[in-house]
Amino acid sequence: MPFGQAFRILITREFRIELRQRVTFYAVALLALLLILLFALLLSDDISLSVELKVGIWWSSVLLSGIWLVHQSIHKEHEQRTWISLWLAPFPRSALYATKSLVCTFQVFVLAVGLYPLTWWLFGWKITTWIPFVGLCLLGSLSIAWLGCLFAAATPRRHSAQWLSLLVYPLLVPALLCTVQGVSAASYPDALHTASAWRWLRLLLVFDGMVVLLGLWLFEPLSTPEES
Amino acid sequence: MKKFSLLALGCGLLFGLCTWLVVRAPNEFTMGLIQRIFYIHVPCAMLFFTMAFVAGGAGMVLLVRRSMAAEPWMKTALELGILFGLCVLVTGPLWGRKAWGHWWVWDARLTTSLILWLTLVMARFAHAYGGPGGAQLAAGLSIFGSINVPFVYFSVSWWRSIHPEPDVVRTLDPAMRPAFWGMTATMALLCTLLFVLRLRMARLEQTIEEHTVEEELE
Numbered sequence: 001m002p003f004g005q006a007f008r009i010l011i012t013r014e015f016r017i018e019l020r021q022r023v024t025f026y027a028v029a030l031l032a033l034l035l036i037l038l039f040a041l042l043l044s045d046d047i048s049l050s051v052e053l054k055v056g057i058w059w060s061s062v063l064l065s066g067i068w069l070v071h072q073s074i075h076k077e078h079e080q081r082t083w084i085s086l087w088l089a090p091f092p093r094s095a096l097y098a099t100k101s102l103v104c105t106f107q108v109f110v111l112a113v114g115l116y117p118l119t120w121w122l123f124g125w126k127i128t129t130w131i132p133f134v135g136l137c138l139l140g141s142l143s144i145a146w147l148g149c150l151f152a153a154a155t156p157r158r159h160s161a162q163w164l165s166l167l168v169y170p171l172l173v174p175a176l177l178c179t180v181q182g183v184s185a186a187s188y189p190d191a192l193h194t195a196s197a198w199r200w201l202r203l204l205l206v207f208d209g210m211v212v213l214l215g216l217w218l219f220e221p222l223s224t225p226e227e228s
Numbered sequence: 229m230k231k232f233s234l235l236a237l238g239c240g241l242l243f244g245l246c247t248w249l250v251v252r253a254p255n256e257f258t259m260g261l262i263q264r265i266f267y268i269h270v271p272c273a274m275l276f277f278t279m280a281f282v283a284g285g286a287g288m289v290l291l292v293r294r295s296m297a298a299e300p301w302m303k304t305a306l307e308l309g310i311l312f313g314l315c316v317l318v319t320g321p322l323w324g325r326k327a328w329g330h331w332w333v334w335d336a337r338l339t340t341s342l343i344l345w346l347t348l349v350m351a352r353f354a355h356a357y358g359g360p361g362g363a364q365l366a367a368g369l370s371i372f373g374s375i376n377v378p379f380v381y382f383s384v385s386w387w388r389s390i391h392p393e394p395d396v397v398r399t400l401d402p403a404m405r406p407a408f409w410g411m412t413a414t415m416a417l418l419c420t421l422l423f424v425l426r427l428r429m430a431r432l433e434q435t436i437e438e439h440t441v442e443e444e445l446e
Contacts, residue, residue, distance in 0.1 A: 150368070151365070151368070154361065154364060154365055154368060155358075155365065163354075163358075166350060166353070167350055167354065167365065167369060170343055170346040170347050170350055171347060171369070171372050173339070173343045174340070174343070174376070174379060177339070203386070210375055214371065214372070214375065218291060218368055218371065221291035221292055221294070221364070222291060222364055222365070222367075222368045
């Protein structure tokens with residue numbers, strides 16, 4: 001089956017499933033909310049926080065909950081034995097990976113943008129240039145979802161949650177740095193910081209480009225059981 | 229084995245000669261004696277990157293061509309990458325303490341080097357404890373680790389960094405060059421020696437594992 005046709009079928013399926021079973025997204029959103037609230041409680045009003053720290057708290061919450069979302073998304077497929085059916089279906093495996101990752105990207109992006117008002121209210125962090133902010137959120141979500149899906153599909157079934165965190169966090173550090181630094185720069189009104197935000201966005205774009213290309217190429221060999 | 233003993237002896241003699249060259253090299257103008265750690269730090273970094281590339285290449289062969297012959301190569305490169313990476317991460321702070329006044333700063337070069345080292349450690353960990361499919365996971369991580377190498381190398385130019393620029397070797401004082409290149413050649417020889425020995429051991433381990441599986445099946 002051609003990639004485009006498989007992609008259309010699979011993306012519809014993924015969105016339908018996520019719309020029907022919203023429980024994972026709600027649970028993950030609640031986790032992210034709790035993390036932000038915990039940080040707000042720990043760091044009381046009398047401590048003045050830098051913008052970078054506020055952005056760091058927000059993005060760490062997105063990252064932790066995003067990885068959990070990706071894990072749940074793949075784990076659900078394994079549990080309900082749909083993954084093996086998809087694996088046996090005549091779809092190009094890269095289409096399977098691309099659709100799963102895209103749906104996860106969308107969910108992580110919604111989570112990131114949705115958490116911003118709460119962070120703004122609790123920590124008084126205000127965005128001044130919106131376009132780089134949205135771009136950085138989107139690309140940051142993309143790196144979490146695409147790297148997460150690639151390794152979630154390949155990790156040993158038992159203890160997969162622990163494995164996924166161990167494997168993916170070191171790889172995600174460049175994306176984490178780019179997003180936090182870029183969004184922090186987008187929080188200042190001057191032109192110098194705006195230019196810096198765009199620079200971080202471009203760097204993240206390069207990183208994500210490599211992740212997507214490598215992911216599409218490696219997904220099948222990485223997830224196929226070893227022949228001995 | 230005799231061949232290896234001779235190579236090891238040669239390597240030891242070269243180390244002696246290079247130590248003498250390092251002692252004789254002139255003091256650097258601003259940092260003085262502590263700059264001599266450079267003769268260990270930079271060759272180790274070169275080998276750290278090389279081993280990351282070898283592990284990535286072997287990982288690619290393992291995943292794409294499904295060739296288990298690449299597994300010992302990947303395993304060996306990962307272990308030596310971790311070893312030389314550790315040397316870089318130990319000698320760097322020793323130098324930094326004297327040069328910058330801090331053991332560690334969250335500078336771009338230092339952070340990306342640590343990430344690369346952690347990736348190699350995770351890959352080896354996945355290989356050892358990942359069970360069936362652990363080698364594939366390790367291969368995937370090794371490939372991602374090897375694409376991080378250019379990021380580590382160019383991080384000094386891309387971000388504001390207090391770490392010296394990569395052209396430091398090119399612009400080195402001619403009087404310091406024999407000590408530096410001598411030490412680099414010796415370290416490369418030591419790395420090759422360790423690589424060949426470990427590769428041989430890894431292949432034997434693989435053969436034993438295959439035989440054990442066959443016996444269990446019988």
